[in-house]
Amino acid sequence: MASTSSGQANDVKFEDIAEGDTVTTPTASMLQSILNISVHGDDVFSEDTTTNNLESFIVSLTGKPAACFVMSGTMGNQVSIRSHLTQPPHSIVMDSRCHIFNYEASGAAVLSQAQMITVKPANDKYLTLEEIKASIVDSDDIHYAPTRLICLENTINGVIIPKEEIKRISEFAKEKDIKLHLDGARLWNVVAAGGGDLKEIVSYFDSVSLCFSKGLGAPMGSIVVGEKDFIRRVRHFRKMVGGATRQIGIATAPARTAVEEVFLGGKLARTHELAKRLESSWIDLGGTLKFPCHTNMVWLDLESVGINEGDIPIEAKKAGLKWDYERIVVHHQICDDAIKKLEGVLERLVENARSRGGVQSFDVPKMARYSRRVDQDLA
Ligand SMILES: *Cc1c(COP(=O)(O)O)cnc(C)c1O
Numbered sequence: 001m002a003s004t005s006s007g008q009a010n011d012v013k014f015e016d017i018a019e020g021d022t023v024t025t026p027t028a029s030m031l032q033s034i035l036n037i038s039v040h041g042d043d044v045f046s047e048d049t050t051t052n053n054l055e056s057f058i059v060s061l062t063g064k065p066a067a068c069f070v071m072s073g074t075m076g077n078q079v080s081i082r083s084h085l086t087q088p089p090h091s092i093v094m095d096s097r098c099h100i101f102n103y104e105a106s107g108a109a110v111l112s113q114a115q116m117i118t119v120k121p122a123n124d125k126y127l128t129l130e131e132i133k134a135s136i137v138d139s140d141d142i143h144y145a146p147t148r149l150i151c152l153e154n155t156i157n158g159v160i161i162p163k164e165e166i167k168r169i170s171e172f173a174k175e176k177d178i179k180l181h182l183d184g185a186r187l188w189n190v191v192a193a194g195g196g197d198l199k200e201i202v203s204y205f206d207s208v209s210l211c212f213s214k215g216l217g218a219p220m221g222s223i224v225v226g227e228k229d230f231i232r233r234v235r236h237f238r239k240m241v242g243g244a245t246r247q248i249g250i251a252t253a254p255a256r257t258a259v260e261e262v263f264l265g266g267k268l269a270r271t272h273e274l275a276k277r278l279e280s281s282w283i284d285l286g287g288t289l290k291f292p293c294h295t296n297m298v299w300l301d302l303e304s305v306g307i308n309e310g311d312i313p314i315e316a317k318k319a320g321l322k323w324d325y326e327r328i329v330v331h332h333q334i335c336d337d338a339i340k341k342l343e344g345v346l347e348r349l350v351e352n353a354r355s356r357g358g359v360q361s362f363d364v365p366k367m368a369r370y371s372r373r374v375d376q377d378l379a
Helices: 028-035 049-062 073-084 107-111 129-135 163-176 187-192 198-203 228-240 249-264 267-284 311-318 336-355 374-378
Strands: 066-070 091-095 115-119 147-153 179-184 207-211 222-226 297-301 327-329
Touching: 028 249, 049 066, 049 198, 049 207, 049 222, 049 249, 066 073, 066 228, 066 249, 073 107, 073 147, 073 179, 073 207, 073 222, 073 228, 107 115, 115 129, 129 163, 147 163, 163 179, 163 198, 179 187, 179 198, 187 198, 187 207, 187 249, 187 267, 222 228, 249 267, 267 297, 267 336, 311 336
Parallel strands: 091 115, 091 147, 147 179, 179 207
Antiparallel strands: 066 222, 207 222, 297 327
8 A cells, every 4th residue: 555566665655644735755866866976066155056046936936036045944934034124123924724823933023123023814825905004114203113024825724815816916015115025835725726836926025935745745955036135145144053064965956846746747736636536525514714725725613513623633543543633634645545534533533423412512612723731741
C-alpha cells in the first residue's frame, strides 16, 4: 500500500492523512535533483547556480522582477514585512485568522515594531475592501500608528479570495500609498483551483511569499518575490536573521522539482478533487462545513453532527490514520485507499455521535489549537 511498482516508496503515503500538508516528504526525484547538482556555490554571495536558477525560474513564473529564497514561510513573511516598513510608529492591517498574526511568534511586533490591526471578516471567508477601509489608520494625528502595510493570505483556511476583491484592495492601497503583501504559502492551490492566473494575482501585490514545502512537498523553503529594490532589502534582513546560507542548492534543487512536478505537473488538482469527495461524503452523513471547500482543505463543523473532537484521533488511529481535529488537509502523497479509510472513520464518528443521542458531550473545555492542558505540561 505504501509503495508503488516503480519502487518509489515515498511517492504514495498511507498514513498522515489529515495532519496537514506539512507532512509531505521529498519524492525520489526531489532527492535525485540534489545528486544532480554539479557545482555547489555559496549563496551568501549569490554564487550558487542552482539557487540563482530557482530564483529566475520563479521570476519568470510570477512576473515580478526579483526573487529571494528563504528558509521558511515565516521567514518570508517576516523579512517582507520588515523590508516594507521603515520608522515606527506604524501599523499593519490583516485578517484576524491569518498566519502572520497567530502563528509567527509575534514576529511583526518584535522585528518590525509594528502594531497589528486584526479584522475578523463578516462573511467568515475573506476580508473585503470595505472592512479594510474601516480598519486602516489614515491619519497623522500623533495618537495613532499610521497604516503602512496590508497583509492578505490566499488561500486562507483553504478559501480562495475572489480576484476582483484583491484588485479592489490593491487599487485602494496604491491610492493610499500603503504597501500590500500576500502570504501566498498556498497560492499554488488558488491557481490550481482556477482562482486566477499566477502572474495576474501576483501583480496586485508589492510582495508575495510562496511556500515550496507545504502542498508542493519540497523538504523546506519559501520564496519572496517583488521589485528589485525591495528584494535587495529582503536579502539584507534575511542575512540579519541568519537566513543567508552557503551551499543551499540542496534545498533549492528539490524546491524547483516540486514546482515542476507538483504544481506545473498538475498534482494539486487531484488533492482538490479528493477534498471535494470528502466534503460530499461528510454532507451525505448529515454534516456541514465551517468554511467552503475551494481547494485541499475540508473544515468539518463537528457540532453540526454532535461529534466530540476527542474521538477523532482515537477513531483515526484505529483505521491506521493520523488525524487530530476538525480540519482535514489532503496532500499529493495521499493514496485513494487512505481516503476510503477516512470515509469509514467519518462514518464511525457520526455513528458514535448518534448512539450518544447526537448530544454534545464535550467533557473538557474546548482548547485553542495550540494550547496545552496543564496535565500535559506536568507529564
Ligand atoms: C505554514 C504557513 C506559513 C509558515 O510557513 P513555515 O514554513 O511553517 O514557517 C505561513 N503562512 C501560511 C498561510 C502557512 O500555511
